[in-house]
Amino acid sequence: MIDDGILKHRDDAGRRLPTGAEDGVDHKRRRIIAAGGTFLALLQVDLLGSVRAEALGHDDLFTATTLDDALAALGSTPIDDASVELILPGVVEDGAVVPVTVSSTLEDVEEIYVLVASNPYPVAVRFEIPDGTEPFVSIRLKLAQTGAVYAVVRANGRLYSRVAETRVTVGGCA
Amino acid sequence: MADPIRIRAKSNGGITEVMVLMPHPMETGLGLDASGTGRRAHYISDVEIKLGDRTVLRARLSIAVSKDPLISFRFKGGESGDRISVTWTDNFGDRGTGSASIV
Numbered sequence: 173m174i175d176d177g178i179l180k181h182r183d184d185a186g187r188r189l190p191t192g193a194e195d196g197v198d199h200k201r202r203r204i205i206a207a208g209g210t211f212l213a214l215l216q217v218d219l220l221g222s223v224r225a226e227a228l229g230h231d232d233l234f235t236a237t238t239l240d241d242a243l244a245a246l247g248s249t250p251i252d253d254a255s256v257e258l259i260l261p262g263v264v265e266d267g268a269v270v271p272v273t274v275s276s277t278l279e280d281v282e283e284i285y286v287l288v289a290s291n292p293y294p295v296a297v298r299f300e301i302p303d304g305t306e307p308f309v310s311i312r313l314k315l316a317q318t319g320a321v322y323a324v325v326r327a328n329g330r331l332y333s334r335v336a337e338t339r340v341t342v343g344g345c346a
Numbered sequence: 347m348a349d350p351i352r353i354r355a356k357s358n359g360g361i362t363e364v365m366v367l368m369p370h371p372m373e374t375g376l377g378l379d380a381s382g383t384g385r386r387a388h389y390i391s392d393v394e395i396k397l398g399d400r401t402v403l404r405a406r407l408s409i410a411v412s413k414d415p416l417i418s419f420r421f422k423g424g425e426s427g428d429r430i431s432v433t434w435t436d437n438f439g440d441r442g443t444g445s446a447s448i449v
Contacts, residue, residue, distance in 0.1 A: 234406070268412060269413075270412070291410050293409065295408060295410075296411060297405060297406065297408060297410070298406040299403060299405045300404040300406075302400075302401050304402070305420070305421040305422070306421060308420050309405075309417065309419045310416075310417065311415065312411070313410050313411060314409075314410050
């Protein structure tokens with residue numbers, strides 16, 4: 173079909189046909205090309221969509237835009253547990269620098285996450301705790317606004333969490 | 347990245363306490379500058395801290411970590427004089443390294 177369109181531009185000797193004839197064919201070609209382009213675009217959207225759905229890994233964690241998506245990317249819902257300790261100020265004037273400390277009395281802690289519910293991307297940081305390192309980490313985070321902060325600890329393949337609320341007078345996400 | 351990484355490591359009763367400060371803009375890419383145009387996100391994404399060959403902490407950071415990230419943690423072992431080394435990588439692919447002795 174497309175070949176026809178191309179061939180009609182030239183006669184048997186390879187000379188270009190008069191403009192009138194060329195114009196008529198050109199429109200047909202354009203339609204075919206446009207249809208093909210639309211089809212390819214649709215195909216691409218679909219492919220990207222399915223790739224994104226499959227890649228439920230750590231990258232999803234940091235690109236999650238809601239707390240629910242972030243928790244889903246972690247694999248399971250954490251159990252609220254007193255063995256996780258989360259220390260952060262109750263009120264901060266400057267949301268740009270909020271000290272957060274997470275520790276745990278659990279054995280075999282593998283990972284520690286800090287999630288800030290009100291941030292555009294809730295997952296703030298992930299620590300890998302190798303054997304011999306204490307389940308104790310401290311870091312300074314930006315908080316966009318008042319909201320809940322979650323500490324999530326992975327120990328023996330299970331997730332434990334603790335939540336605390338911090339009131340922010342000036343947001344820190346500029 | 348002219349500013350060096352600052353590391354303080356102190357051994358106390360078989361536990362080493364480490365504090366690491368990595369000077370970095372940690373730009374979120376969400377805000378606007380004075381002229382009203384967007385800024386590019388520029389942040390440390392990965393940090394690895396080692397005692398000799400032993401990895402004692404690995405961290406994945408996001409734009410939500412404050413400017414000049416400061417991380418403290420503790421690990422078992424480490425003696426006075428042992429070397430602690432820190433390596434970070436940012437989302438531009440730049441790297442920063444530093445090391446210090448445990449006191």
